[in-house]
Amino acid sequence: MPKIIVEIMPKKDLLDPQGKAVANSLHREGKKEITAVRIGKRIELHFDREITDQDLEMAKGQAANFLSNDVIEDVVAVTKED
Amino acid sequence: MKFFNSKTLEPSGVDTTDNxxxxxxxxxxxxxxxxxxDEYEEIKNILGRRPTSSELAMYSVMWSEHCSYKSSKIYLRQFGEKVTDEMKKYLMVGMGENAGVVDIGEGLAVTFKVESHNHPSFIEPFQGAATGVGGIVRDILSMGARPIAIMDQLRFGAPNHPDTARVVHGVVDGISFYGNCLGLPNIGGETVFDSVYQGNPLVNALSIGSMKHEDLKLAKASNPGDLVILFGARTGADGIGGVSVLASETFESTGPTKRPAVQVGDPFAEKVLIECCLELFHAGVVAGIQDLGGAGISCATSELASNGGKGMRVQLKNVLLRDESLTPEEILMSESQERMCAVVPKKRLKEFESIVNKWEVEYSVLGDVIDEDRLYINWGHEEIVNVPPRTVAHDGPVYERPVAYPAYQNELNENSSAKLPRAKNATELATQLMQLIATPNQADKSWITAQYDKYVGGNTALSMPDDSGMIRVSEESGLGVALATDANGKYAYLNPYEGARLALAEAYRNVAVTGAVPRAVTNCLNFxxxxxxEVMWQFxxxxxxxxxxCLELGIPVTGGNVSFYNQSGDxxxxxxxxxxxxxxxxxxARRIPSGWQDDGNNIYLLGxxxxxxDGSAWAKDIHDHxxxxxxxxxxxxxxxxADLLHGASIQGLIESAHDLSEGGLGIAVLEASLRFNVGARIWLGDVLDRDGIDQTTALFSESQTRVLVSVGREDDVKFQALCDARGVPCLRIGVTDATSGLVEIKDxxxxxxxxxxxxxxxxxxGLFG
Structure with a gap:
């Protein structure tokens, strides 16, 4: 099924409490070589037909204005996946 | 600790005092x-040279309205001046500290304060409100107290405006997320909707903490040689949007970096920090403590030194960073959450370390206290700050801003509600009453308060929708405190002097109806x-x-907060x-609830x-006036x-008491009935005769100093005698009725x-669900 994948990450400069908690747990597991963890989200938009360039543009717009909170998040990728 | 890094004696490019x-x-x-x-010139005067960019960062943020109170200071002084010795009797710490502290007896004290987080909560409602809660809780913690409850005072725009839902959802989620994760009960507050708050909602957060008298801590560094330690979360680029301009100056090639203007909170880190701090306090290893809020390290270092009348030497490279690219200016200004700054005697460092390590809290020694009136901050081997701490923290500019009687004021005051049509018959009165109880401002707020944990900790005696929040402080004796907050913006707009008095009177009355004795005041002045x-005149x-x-009621202001620049456009x-x-x-256990529960009790209107x-819910919501x-x-x-209510509650004469405020007697009767789903039969004839008023006035007037109480039949004579003896007007206006399922208002x-x-x-x- 054709889909568009939107990837969103917390802004680089902001605290990511979830990532911090996971990083601490990994350290407790002995994985000291991992210096930091940041956790974002992946959103799949499923289509019932072939995805056009316009669809991709539309998804980029939705990603920036609706799917993410631009005060604290960045959209890092909007890609097509067959 | 090293102030020199011998490997890198090359200039790093930061702006130093030599530069x-x-x-x-x-x-x-x-x-x-x-x-x-003129402020910039004054900084140059103080230093005898231009400030370094780090000094400029510190002065600019510490001399901002938010940190320096430069426009409000001359008016806030009267809270410390208009007091009697009697008022100071229970006051252990007054204005100027992180929060006021009040003696409540049995060797116990409580500290409480309310603070605004209005602007961040409009930009990013969830994180803005969440960090508002986090910030006020750290203020309480820094007095040596264990935080025991929170409340919030919210003002939103028009309920049906498309942007209001965004703000309401974010703010309520943010408060409940942070408070619930911390395990602090939210015991009350207020929510008001009005289009004047559309582009500028108000999010005020209050916290209360309790402690033994001897556990009191102050934010000062007074012993030379003591270590200055930053602990808690790491420092990142949170809430330093404004300083980007300095960063861009330092790194000209890279252009201005876009740093976020908001902060993200981590309530679990704060919970650990609370427990860690309390253990540090009890072990006695901390000589002074300060939370990091607005202005971050700039504020904490300069205030600790200034309060102690001493100086400080700080190595800024010792600050643990989340992001190594931060410039010294940014580190000084960062508002990263969940951080505290402690002053620890050298010989207690080992104990300090073992406690913070146990809680897995990171820390670093930034420097030490020195016997000199100077705050030195180094960046590696280079000196970037060299200032008298008092000039940063306390001797900022003070303004006597121009004041003008508003041009609109006379017209506003002359436009009374007298010309509004009164209800012509019973049907119309009933319709108006039912209309009022279903307006967003009078309606049930449990959609909001149900998202907050009200009972965690097991000490909540009263919470929404009762008139005050009440929390037990001593599980042995039952000793507790009641807390109410109020502000009627409409009243204050019509008459700011009276509006502030009315806000105090309502909060005072809300506390009194629970059976508690009012003892101290805090405030958050949003203008x-x-x-x-014209705004300055209002202030x-x-x-x-x-x-x-406060002077008239004999209860002191213990502290508070001023929030200016609350406006949309002009x-x-x-x-x-x-x-x-x-x-x-x-x-x-002696608390009085706000609604009646038993059948056949007499209902009295006091006052x-x-x-x-004028300015009533009836005028605004029925007539848009x-x-x-x-x-x-x-x-x-x-x-x-208040004295009568206390006396009657001690003798156990009152079954319920509810303050009359917005919406008047009509709304109060409905609320007292809804509280426990017990109806009533009410007659207004005697009130109309005694007070010479019409039915509209009887139901909807917002006359002050009135309370609705229910009294068991067996206590009737005693109660009336008590009212007579104290000269409080008292009239029986009805009886409770647990079986009819009706509120019958005769005629x-x-x-x-x-x-x-x-x-x-x-x-x-319906609006937000």
């Missing part, structure tokens, strides 16, 4: 940082721009009104002086009703009423409780 002397004429972005020309002389009037009223919000009153109750509909003068207030009578309507509830309870979820 400041050798390049005296370097252009500096003081304007972009919000400083005025428009101080550069607008001047409101502070005078509050200070005068339009200021209504002046909104949120006033919190704290009361003490010797045993929370007198006058024709006072705001004008005239707010209700009159006689504080001597208010005190008498007006028989209202089904189910219908009232339906209109009242679905409003919030």
């Amino acid at each position: 400041a002397s050798t390049e005296p004429d370097k252009e500096q972005p003081w304007q972009e940082l919000g400083l005025k020309q 428009g721009s101080p550069e607008n002389p 001047k009037e409101a502070t005078a009104g509050l200070a005068d009223a 339009v200021a919000i209504y002046p909104t002086p949120v006033v919190g009153v704290l009361g003490v109750i010797d045993d929370v 007198t009703t006058y024709d006072e509909l 705001l004008g005239g003068q707010p209700p009159k207030l006689d504080l001597a009578k208010e005190k008498l009423l 007006i309507a028989d209202l089904k409780l189910d219908d009232i509830r339906q209109g009242w309870s679905g409003v919030m979820s």
Whole structure:
């Protein structure tokens, strides 16, 4: 099924409490070589037909204005996946 | 600790105090940082040279309105001046510290404070409100107290405006997320909707903490040689949007970095920090403590040194960073959350380390206290700050801003509600009453409060929808405190002096109806721009009104917060002086609920009703009218009423008590019935005759100093005698009825409780659910 994948990450400069908690747990597991963890989200938009360039543009717009909170998040990728 | 890094004696490119002397004429972005020309000149005067960019960062943020209170200081002084020795009797710490501390007896004390987080909560409602809660809780913690409860005072725009839902959802989620994760009960507050708050909602957060007298801590560094330790979360680029301009100056090639203007909170980190701090306090290893909030390290270092009358030497490279690319200016300004700064005697360092390690809290020693009136901050081997700490923290500019009586004021006050049509018959009165109870401002707020944990900790005695929140402090004796906050922006807009007095009186009364004795006051003064002389007039009037009223009631202001620049475009919000009153109750088991529970109890109206509909919910919500003068207030009578309620509650004469405020007697009767789903039969004839008023006035007037109480039949004679003896007007206006399922108001309507509830309870979820 054709889909568009939107990837969103917390802004680089902001605290990511979830990532911090996971990083601490990994350290407790002995994985000291991992210096930091940041956790974002992946959103799949499923289509019932072939995805056009316009669809991709539309998804980029939705990603920036609706799917993410631009005060604290960045959209890092909007890609097509067959 | 090292102040020199021998490997890198090369200049790092930061602006040092040496640079400041050798390049005296370097252009500096003081304007972009919000400083005025004369303020920048004053900094140069103090230092005898231009400031370094780090010093400029510190001065600009510490001399901002938010940190320096430069426009409000001259008015806030009266809270410390208009006091008697009697008022200071229970005051252990007054204004100027992180929060006021009040003796409540049995060797216990409570500390409480309310603070605004208005602007961040508009930009990013969830994180703004969440970090508002986190910040006020750290203020309470830094006094040595264990935080035991929170409350919040919210003002949103028009309920049906498309942006309101965004703000409401974010703010309520943010408060519940942070508070619930911390395990602090949210015991009350207020929510008001009005279009004046559309582009500038108000999010005020209050916290209360308890401690033993001997656990009191102060934010000062007074022993030379003590270590200055930063602990808690790492420092990142949170909330330093404004300083980007300095960063861009430092790294000209890379251009301005876009740093976020908001902060993200981590309540679990804060919870650990609370427990860690309390253990440090009990071990006695901390000589002084300060939370990091606005202005971050700039504020903590300069205030600790200034409060202790000493100096400090700090190595900024020792700050643990989340992001290694931060510049010294950014580190100084960062508002990263969940951080504290402690002053620890050298010989206690080992103990300090073992406690923070146990809690897995990171820390680093930044420097030490010195016996010199100087704050030195180094960046590696280079000195970037060399200032007298007092000039940063306390001796900022003080303004006597121009004040002007508003051009609109006379017209506003002359436009009274007298011309509004009164209800012509019983049907119309009943319709108006049912309409009012279903307006967003009068409606059930449990859609909001149900998202908060009210009972965690097991000490909550009263919470929403009762008139005050009440929390047990001593599980052995039942000793507790009641807390209520109020502000009627409409009243304050009509008359800021009276509006502030009325806010105090209502909070005072809300505490008194629970059976507690009011003891201390906090406030959060939300106003428009101080550069607008008309706003400054409102501020001047409101502070005078509050200070005068506190003096009259004999309870001191223990601290508070001022929030200016609350406006959308050029339009200021209504002046909104949120006033919190704290009361003490010797045993929370004696608390009085706000609704009646038993059948056949007599219902009494205490106080007198006058024709006072200006600024009322009736005028605004039925007739879309705001004008005239707010209700009159006689504080001597208010005190008498509070004394009566206390006396009657001690003797166990009162079954319920509910304060009359917005919406008047009509709304109070419905609320007292809805509380436990017990109806009532009410007759207004005697009130109409005694007070010479019409039915509209009887139902909707917002005359002050009135309370609705229910009294068991067996206590009737005693209760009436008590009222007579104390000279409090008292009139029997009805009886409770647990079986009919009705609120019958004689000659007006028989209202089904189910219908009232339906209109009242679905409003919030209908709008936002």
